[in-house]
Amino acid sequence: MSITRRAALGAGLAAALVPAASRAAQPLAGTQAPTFYRYKVGEYEITAINDGVAYRPADGFIRNAPMDELRKVLGDAFMAQDRITIPFTSLVVNTGKQLILLDSGNGDLGAPTTGSWMANFRAAGFDPANVDAIAISHFHGDHINGTRLKDGSAVFPKAQIMVSETEWNFWMDDAKMAAAPDGLKANFQNVRRVFGPIAKDVTRYAWDKEILPGITTVGAPGHTPGHTVFAVHSGNSRFMMMSDLTNNTAIFVRRPDWQAIVDMDGEMARATRHRMLDLAATEKMQVAFYHAPFPATGHIARDGAGAYQLAPVFWQSPA
Amino acid sequence: MSITRRAALGAGLAAALVPAASRAAQPLAGTQAPTFYRYKVGEYEITAINDGVAYRPADGFIRNAPMDELRKVLGDAFMAQDRITIPFTSLVVNTGKQLILLDSGNGDLGAPTTGSWMANFRAAGFDPANVDAIAISHFHGDHINGTRLKDGSAVFPKAQIMVSETEWNFWMDDAKMAAAPDGLKANFQNVRRVFGPIAKDVTRYAWDKEILPGITTVGAPGHTPGHTVFAVHSGNSRFMMMSDLTNNTAIFVRRPDWQAIVDMDGEMARATRHRMLDLAATEKMQVAFYHAPFPATGHIARDGAGAYQLAPVFWQSPA
Numbered sequence: 001m002s003i004t005r006r007a008a009l010g011a012g013l014a015a016a017l018v019p020a021a022s023r024a025a026q027p028l029a030g031t032q033a034p035t036f037y038r039y040k041v042g043e044y045e046i047t048a049i050n051d052g053v054a055y056r057p058a059d060g061f062i063r064n065a066p067m068d069e070l071r072k073v074l075g076d077a078f079m080a081q082d083r084i085t086i087p088f089t090s091l092v093v094n095t096g097k098q099l100i101l102l103d104s105g106n107g108d109l110g111a112p113t114t115g116s117w118m119a120n121f122r123a124a125g126f127d128p129a130n131v132d133a134i135a136i137s138h139f140h141g142d143h144i145n146g147t148r149l150k151d152g153s154a155v156f157p158k159a160q161i162m163v164s165e166t167e168w169n170f171w172m173d174d175a176k177m178a179a180a181p182d183g184l185k186a187n188f189q190n191v192r193r194v195f196g197p198i199a200k201d202v203t204r205y206a207w208d209k210e211i212l213p214g215i216t217t218v219g220a221p222g223h224t225p226g227h228t229v230f231a232v233h234s235g236n237s238r239f240m241m242m243s244d245l246t247n248n249t250a251i252f253v254r255r256p257d258w259q260a261i262v263d264m265d266g267e268m269a270r271a272t273r274h275r276m277l278d279l280a281a282t283e284k285m286q287v288a289f290y291h292a293p294f295p296a297t298g299h300i301a302r303d304g305a306g307a308y309q310l311a312p313v314f315w316q317s318p319a
Numbered sequence: 320m321s322i323t324r325r326a327a328l329g330a331g332l333a334a335a336l337v338p339a340a341s342r343a344a345q346p347l348a349g350t351q352a353p354t355f356y357r358y359k360v361g362e363y364e365i366t367a368i369n370d371g372v373a374y375r376p377a378d379g380f381i382r383n384a385p386m387d388e389l390r391k392v393l394g395d396a397f398m399a400q401d402r403i404t405i406p407f408t409s410l411v412v413n414t415g416k417q418l419i420l421l422d423s424g425n426g427d428l429g430a431p432t433t434g435s436w437m438a439n440f441r442a443a444g445f446d447p448a449n450v451d452a453i454a455i456s457h458f459h460g461d462h463i464n465g466t467r468l469k470d471g472s473a474v475f476p477k478a479q480i481m482v483s484e485t486e487w488n489f490w491m492d493d494a495k496m497a498a499a500p501d502g503l504k505a506n507f508q509n510v511r512r513v514f515g516p517i518a519k520d521v522t523r524y525a526w527d528k529e530i531l532p533g534i535t536t537v538g539a540p541g542h543t544p545g546h547t548v549f550a551v552h553s554g555n556s557r558f559m560m561m562s563d564l565t566n567n568t569a570i571f572v573r574r575p576d577w578q579a580i581v582d583m584d585g586e587m588a589r590a591t592r593h594r595m596l597d598l599a600a601t602e603k604m605q606v607a608f609y610h611a612p613f614p615a616t617g618h619i620a621r622d623g624a625g626a627y628q629l630a631p632v633f634w635q636s637p638a
Contacts, residue, residue: 029413031357034353318348
């Protein structure tokens with residue numbers, strides 16, 4: 001074993017030179033930094049707000065690839081191989097005139113390793129009372145539960161809530177709920193819990209419309225019927241919030257053909273994923289994902305035929 | 320042009336649905352989140368503290384590769400192609416008994432886009448008076464100026480300062496200073512400014528020694544004669560702070576044979592870089608770099624023969 005290698009591995013070394021200090025040791029903090037990140041898109045200031053992570057068993061997560069291959073992709077990304085780590089990061093867009101959210105977090109209904117969204121939002125200097133509008137990408141709980149707590153209270157009292165009409169028509173359809181398998185019924189019920197009290201006030205958007213200044217809806221169905229990504233443009237800058245185009249960029253950007261069990265229509269999700277990743281790579285546009293390692297933004301690079309990589313942003317000041 | 324593409328590019332769309340709010344708009348923040356990041360290495364808690372970034376002209380930065388190839392590597396990493404962006408991130412290691420720094424930042428002598436180190440250090444809950452020891456990797460100003468301000472005052476009053484004896488013998492040698500080219504003289508003078516007042520109290524370490532509990536020096540010469548990386552071990556966990564093994568991971572991890580003009584002995588730096596990157600990849604050990612995009616830590620993956628990639632850490636809580 002070379003001396004460098006022995007030193008690196010800490011084998012058989014001399015004692016430390018400095019004795020322990022006499023003052024009391026500083027306790028380990030055990031907590032992370034406030035997890036938000038700001039960047040500019042033209043004149044707009046975007047703030048990514050993290051809501052922690054959740055874990056799902058790796059076994060069975062991919063419909064159409066063997067567990068061995070999933071383990072290899074996870075290992076290549078230096079991630080645990082027995083579980084999928086799913087981070088949650090939604091966006092605040094400050095246009096200078098309006099404060100807009102693209103999705104909310106898990107609220108108080110997520111896994112114990114989530115729930116930091118509001119603390120991070122406040123640490124970033126925001127007040128929920130100042131949010132003007134919330135554009136929702138789709139109706140899974142981790143995207144909508146931040147708008148209404150368990151006790152029924154609305155979190156953003158003045159915010160106009162904007163949802164996909166396709167998503168609305170699907171999940172608010174009582175016949176579809178009645179016909180849904182048991183595993184899906186809870187989501188129908190949660191959609192009613194969140195949107196029922198404000199049903200008449202919710203704005204339902206179509207795709208390919210500028211629903212807020214500089215924010216355009218782009219249909220990206222498959223994950224859910226009305227799943228939507230948001231194109232943001234300000235000045236000459238273009239950006240896209242890819243929502244749930246992937247449930248973990250380390251897996252599905254590298255293997256876009258793999259279908260996650262959380263994609264309702266796996267084949268449609270696959271086709272949508274290819275189409276949007278190709279667009280992002282061709283345009284060399286900065287993108288964000290709801291489920292990418294924080295700060296959850298960067299660029300899509302091609303990596304051979306039909307595969308991609310997410311190049312994370314170079315962390316800097318937003319100015 | 321497809322409708323998705325047109326929508327993504329924001330061409331010819333309908334007006335926004337929501338009118339501007341009546342309350343005053345929230346001003347853009349313009350500032351970044353407190354830029355620190357915590358992670359565990361065994362029982363130790365490491366906090367990465369960022370000191371901003373600096374820029375250098377890309378032209379002339381690489382001794383042995385044409386500007387076109389450098390531009391391509393920068394472009395592939397979605398970075399500006401006319402300048403090198405150099406971030407600064409040093410580490411606090413809390414062993415539970417001692418608070419140890421691995422290098423300081425630029426202090427008040429760096430570029431205007433640096434100087435956030437102390438604010439980030441304090442935001443992370445630290446007090447300079449509680450630092451027990453500072454292990455210095457080498458004697459460039461961006462690593463040592465944080466220990467002594469422009470006005471001469473010491474920043475960490477109780478800290479034992481530990482430096483490489485090779486580095487010390489080189490930079491404190493008056494004959495070498497006299498013989499040095501003008502461009503190098505300023506660094507000799509700055510070393511005297513920083514260490515002169517405490518020369519008799521500075522601990523000079525050899526390589527391959529455990530100089531602090533769990534912290535071992537590993538010789539990595541080339542960037543400077545005494546350039547040192549630090550192996551950290553706690554429990555069964557192994558980690559290395561790679562110091563200035565590269566001046567920008569986006570360039571020199573992908574092209575380890577390229578020699579930066581800031582490496583004093585380019586060929587030795589090249590050989591050291593290969594040796595250490597190979598070790599990190601073989602051991603699948605978490606590593607940090609002083610000059611990597613924040614949070615400046617991750618794993619080294621092989622990427623073809625003689626090339627590597629830095630896989631950034633998956634941002635999570637440190638617990």
